[in-house]
Amino acid sequence: MWGGGINSKSLRERCPVINFNWLGDERGKLVVIEGGITIPFEIKRVFYIYDSDRDVIRGRHANKISDFVLVNAAGESKLRLTDGHEEIVTELNRPMMGVYIPPMIWKDMYDFSEDSVLLVLASTHYDNSEYIRNYDEYIRLINSK
Numbered sequence: 001m002w003g004g005g006i007n008s009k010s011l012r013e014r015c016p017v018i019n020f021n022w023l024g025d026e027r028g029k030l031v032v033i034e035g036g037i038t039i040p041f042e043i044k045r046v047f048y049i050y051d052s053d054r055d056v057i058r059g060r061h062a063n064k065i066s067d068f069v070l071v072n073a074a075g076e077s078k079l080r081l082t083d084g085h086e087e088i089v090t091e092l093n094r095p096m097m098g099v100y101i102p103p104m105i106w107k108d109m110y111d112f113s114e115d116s117v118l119l120v121l122a123s124t125h126y127d128n129s130e131y132i133r134n135y136d137e138y139i140r141l142i143n144s145k
């Protein structure tokens with residue numbers, strides 16, 4: 001079902017924090033994320049967001065079919081998620097943590113530190129038509145399911 005509506009799972013249960021293992025030795029740390037193993041989908045697209053000022057709000061959309069995992073590979077940012085009913089805010093501030101976001105969850109990213117590099121792993125290739133960029137339309141869609 002869509003992310004909203006009557007759902008027995010909390011928003012946090014549907015959008016869990018994933019703690020990745022890091023492999024470290026005297027040379028530094030290494031984080032490995034494998035599609036279908038460490039995260040619950042095969043990765044088709046990777047992009048990263050950097051050089052966003054602290055007062056910028058990015059995202060501001062939901063996706064009809066894409067799953068995402070967001071990781072601040074460097075620096076920090078905040079991630080606000082809502083399904084139109086609940087809202088959760090997560091501080092992305094460690095390279096070994098990510099948040100999984102299934103389809104039909106509204107997301108905003110903000111409070112970017114100067115050194116923030118926000119890595120995004122996606123289950124789909126880019127398709128603008130699966131983005132819902134109007135919040136009222138998003139609420140209409142989740143309430144119609």
Ligand code: TYD
Nearest residue numbers: 045047049057058059060061125126127131
């Ligand atoms: P946008 O979705 O606004 O980024 P954010 O998730 O940070 O809010 O995307 C910015 C621009 O980049 C927009 O014109 C669409 C384009 N874009 C792609 O072409 N491919 C992609 O995978 C992404 C994420 C964006």
